[in-house]
Amino acid sequence: MLHANAALTPRQRLRLAQLVVEDDWPKIRAAEFFGVAWKTADRWAERYRILGKAGMVDRSSRPHSSPARTDPVTTKRIVSLRLRKRWGAVRLAAETGVAASTAGAVLRRCGINRLSRLERRGRDVVRYEHASPGDLLHADVKKLGNIPAGGGWRFLGREQGKANRIADGGRARSRNHGPLMRHGFIHVVLDDHSRLAYAEIHDDELGVTATAVLRRAVAWFADRGVTARRVLTDNGGCYRSRNGTAACGELGITPKRTRPYRPQTNGKVERFNRTMTSEWAFVEMFTSEAARRAAFPAWLHTYNHHRPHTGIGGHPPISRLTNLSGQYT
Numbered sequence: 474m475l476h477a478n479a480a481l482t483p484r485q486r487l488r489l490a491q492l493v494v495e496d497d498w499p500k501i502r503a504a505e506f507f508g509v510a511w512k513t514a515d516r517w518a519e520r521y522r523i524l525g526k527a528g529m530v531d532r533s534s535r536p537h538s539s540p541a542r543t544d545p546v547t548t549k550r551i552v553s554l555r556l557r558k559r560w561g562a563v564r565l566a567a568e569t570g571v572a573a574s575t576a577g578a579v580l581r582r583c584g585i586n587r588l589s590r591l592e593r594r595g596r597d598v599v600r601y602e603h604a605s606p607g608d609l610l611h612a613d614v615k616k617l618g619n620i621p622a623g624g625g626w627r628f629l630g631r632e633q634g635k636a637n638r639i640a641d642g643g644r645a646r647s648r649n650h651g652p653l654m655r656h657g658f659i660h661v662v663l664d665d666h667s668r669l670a671y672a673e674i675h676d677d678e679l680g681v682t683a684t685a686v687l688r689r690a691v692a693w694f695a696d697r698g699v700t701a702r703r704v705l706t707d708n709g710g711c712y713r714s715r716n717g718t719a720a721c722g723e724l725g726i727t728p729k730r731t732r733p734y735r736p737q738t739n740g741k742v743e744r745f746n747r748t749m750t751s752e753w754a755f756v757e758m759f760t761s762e763a764a765r766r767a768a769f770p771a772w773l774h775t776y777n778h779h780r781p782h783t784g785i786g787g788h789p790p791i792s793r794l795t796n797l798s799g800q801y802t
Contacts, residue, residue: 480509481517486529489514490521543579547571551579559588602666606794607699609665609729611742612687612706614678617657617754619762628758657762658682659749662690663742664699667793668782670745672773674766680714687717691724697794705729705739741784748776 481489489507492498493514498506504514520528543551551565560568562577569576580586603609618625621641626634658678663670671690675682691701704726706712712728721728731738753772759765781787 481507481513483529486517487521487526490517490529493518494521543571543575548579548583551576552583552585555580555585556591559591604666606664606666606669607694607701608703610690610694610701610704610726611661611663611665611739612683612690612704612712613661613739613742613746614683614709614711615659615661615746615749616678617659617750619655619657620759620765622761624758624760627755657766659746660686661742661745661749662687662694662704663745664694664790665705665741667699667790668741668745668785669694669697669699669777669790669794670773672749672769674769678709678711680711680716683711684714684716684720687720688724691726699794701726703727703729705731707731707736707739708733744784752776 485507489503489509492506493500493503500514500518501511503518504511507514517529547569550569551571554560554565554568558564562573562580565571565576565580566573577586585591621634621637623629623637623640624634625637629637655676658675659672660675660678660683661670661672671693673686673689675686687704694701701724704721706728708730711717712730718728736743749772753769754765759768776790778789778791780789782790785793
């Protein structure tokens, strides 16, 4: 392979070989003329005699045989488990009886070492979108650990984050105990057509709380000219409660449920949760949970009114609510 300081390019190799083979130059003289070793001149001259001009290019450094290479049966089993189970190299190694480095090498050689390369492999992406705002609302709850006073482990490291958590009233991680500390629950209601989002942060995910959020969300959307008709949720207890069912009946909304263990059905709100955590919750170091929550309304406004959304052609969600005054403020 050529490098920055290579003495001979393929063209120079050809000139050297032709001088030796066709013009009968001594190999030592040709080597001195091109500033290379005698063995180098001899190698290119011999290749020219055998292969001609085609022999002047670099050859692959790959060996002709690899007797220690993983056998096809084991390779096939590793690939099959990776595709079906999504296991990593360590788990695959334990299952197939090879070293973890061997399993990792097989995954890299087959181009499946990253899980992102397995998503929708060989299948068309099926997308849907309801025709009008309010035809379907997606509701979900995102659970986040509260930030202790002084900052959390993501920015300060495990040791300092643990110390801050304990000092703030949390507990150290233990197999025999419950949650480390209190959590925050972001209740989200998102419109399928426009991707416009309504969200509130609470300290629980009880049915009473989720129902109250839904009522306020429906009123919030109504103020913007959107009439809610259906709402899609997962099978969480807060959505299956009597309060939730009664509220949907009073609001004239048809409740829908996702298939169990199929979060893709509620994919739009799941994608919003991912955007929310990456662009708000973990985008900067907050020294307290109060500081992070105080920054949430501004981010949510930016998401709804200013942030371009790739799912709707690079426009902000509010732009899909037509004839709404002040929608770009």
